[in-house]
Amino acid sequence: MTLPTTRDRVPNNTSNEVNRQIETDTEARVRRALANPARIDRRIRELEEEWDIERAIEMNASALAFLGTVLGFFLHPYWLALTALVTAFLFQHALQGWCPPVPILRRMGFRTSYEIEEERQALKAVRGDYSSVASNQDPARAAVEAAAL
Secondary structure, three states: OOOOOOOOHHHHOOOHHHHHHHHHHHHHHHHHHHHOHHHHHHHHHHHHHOOOHHHHHHHHHHHHHHHHHHHHHHOOHHHHHHHHHHHHHHHHHHHHOOOOHHHHHHHOOOOOHHHHHHHHHHHHHHHOOOOOOOOOOOHHHHHHHHHHO
16 A cells, blocks of 8 residues: 655545635635735745644644543543544544545645645745746756755
8 A cells, every 4th residue: 555645645635626726726816916016925924824734633633632531531431532533533644644624624725735835935936036046057056046045
């Protein structure tokens, strides 16, 4: 069994319709930035604060596992089943990129860190951040200059 790559595991487990909507929304935000370059810096700052789907799942899972542990301790040990179930789903998500909250979170617009980074890089390109990296120079030097931006 081959596991999906970190980059592809969540999109592979998301409906094509939702993936297309996320891409369409990202493209629309970049087009709006082209129309109003003054917004680019603010949008890049917003992207720095955007929660990716992994963070949302980690928060969700930890809250439910904690709740199951507390209820299991104070009310009845059967509540520990909630903790076991949540951690099993978290394990499944780590391997496959799917767990019950993924379809819900994706429909709500949560993106992967790669999808967020794609928008950030597109905005930086629109802003002209990479214009100082000459395409006719040594590729290794161009890579170092681009990484410094």
